[in-house]
Amino acid sequence: MxxxxxxxxxxxxxxxxxxxxxxxxxxxxxxxxxxxxxxxxxxxxxxxxxxxxxxxxxxxxxxxxxxxxAPIPDAQKYMAIGMNYHDHAEEAARAGIAVPKNQLWFNKQVSCITGPFDPIYKPRVSDKMDYEAELGVVIGKQCRYVSEADARSVVAGYFVSNDVTARDWQFQSPTFTLGKSFDSHGPIGPWITTDDEVADPHDLQMRLWVNGELRQEQNTGKMIYNIWQQIHHLSQVMTLMPGDLIATGTCANVGIALGKFLLPGDVVRVEIDQLGHIENKVEAETAQDYVR
Structure with missing residues (x-):
């Protein structure tokens, strides 16, 4: 469904x-x-x-x-794991970035969530806006201290995510949160595909294009920590609630590794087999964009 x-x-x-x-x-x-x-x-x-x-x-x-x-615009939590694909960890290591020895988690503030086909804005204060194709997971049950064996039972479904990142802000702080949480930098969708429709979430092909150029492609089976390990780990710390979102990591060939950052006019498309696709145009932020 x-x-x-x-x-x-x-x-x-x-x-x-x-x-x-x-x-x-x-x-x-x-x-x-x-x-x-x-x-x-x-x-x-x-x-x-x-x-x-x-x-x-x-x-x-x-x-x-x-x-x-955005299918869930009002999530209580949007958690994301860093360097969770082998090829992405290898490209980070080549760039001199230390590969974490444990699961590396950060928040994407929920105010970043936007729709699957909405614009994503290049901040006026960042020159290093990047893309990250990711498989998203949505929690379906209130839970704490979930075992790896039981983790799938608390998953409601899956979605396509782009963990848009302002790299210059990301590296200002060891938590990554500011660089991951700019308004509009959390496009998700196009809908929630319920778990019963996905035989194996660790065998889905994930791809990202910028202006029609294929930049990222990988199978979700190449994660370092699988989804069940991620849920187990997070649930040791916090109660997970229905509608909480988890971004499960990106693969190699992010913009910072290629020296190709996003600019106004670029169109970013992320597609995951069985789940659909999202597509977002980059627009320049203006003083009027976030007047509430």
């Missing part, structure tokens, strides 16, 4: 994607939760009701007629 958040005719709602159409959840199940976080928290019983309703539901909106939004 693919859970999407989308806008049409000035209204934003959630729904289920099926056969290139998105069906509003409220039409499938009157009284259903209004957010994907709430759907995930409701658990398998609601999933089964949605699937049963889909078997008789044929209406909906064509995907081309809606605007897909």
């Amino acid at each position: 693919k859970l999407a958040r989308f806008s049409i005719d000035g209204t934003t709602t959630i729904g289920v994607v099926q056969n290139n159409r998105v069906i509003e959840l409220a039409h499938l199940l009157p009284g259903a939760p209004a957010t994907i976080r709430e759907v995930l928290a409701a658990g398998p019983e609601l999933f089964q009701r949605i699937k049963a309703a889909l078997s008789t539901q044929i209406t909906g909106h064509a995907l081309e007629d809606v605007r897909l939004e």
Whole structure:
């Protein structure tokens, strides 16, 4: 099942994607939760009701007629792991960057989250804006002290992520958080693909293009620490909640390694087999972009 958040005719709602159409959840199940976080928290019983309703539901909106939004814009946490692919760790080592001996975690502040096809802004204060294709994981159950063996049972599903990074700000602080958290630097989507649709999340091909040039390509089986090890590790520290997001690391050929940083006008596309793709145009930040 693919859970999407989308806008049409000035209204934003959630729904289920099926056969290139998105069906509003409220039409499938009157009284259903209004957010994907709430759907995930409701658990398998609601999933089964949605699937049963889909078997008789044929209406909906064509995907081309809606605007897909960030599926979970209000996550409590967005955690990301650094240097978690063998080839990326090797390119970092060649650049003189020490490879961590343990899992290296940082926050992406949730205010960075943006939609799968929204612009990403080059900050006025950074000249080293970079891309990182990543497999995203969304938690489906409140949990703590999860064993590796049980970790998959707390996963609701997966999404495509670009861990956009301002490298000059990243290296100002050992936590990485500032360089990873600029507004708009967390595009996710295009929807949440539930775990039951993905036979093996450690056997998905991941690719990233900039302006049609293939920059990154790797199989998710090349992680140093797999998803279950990541969840086990994080859950020793904090309670994970439904809707929490995890970015599981990027592979080689990031912009800093190639000497190719993102500039206004660039278009970045990230694609993961079975999960879909996101595509974001880089725009120059102006004084008006973030007036709230």
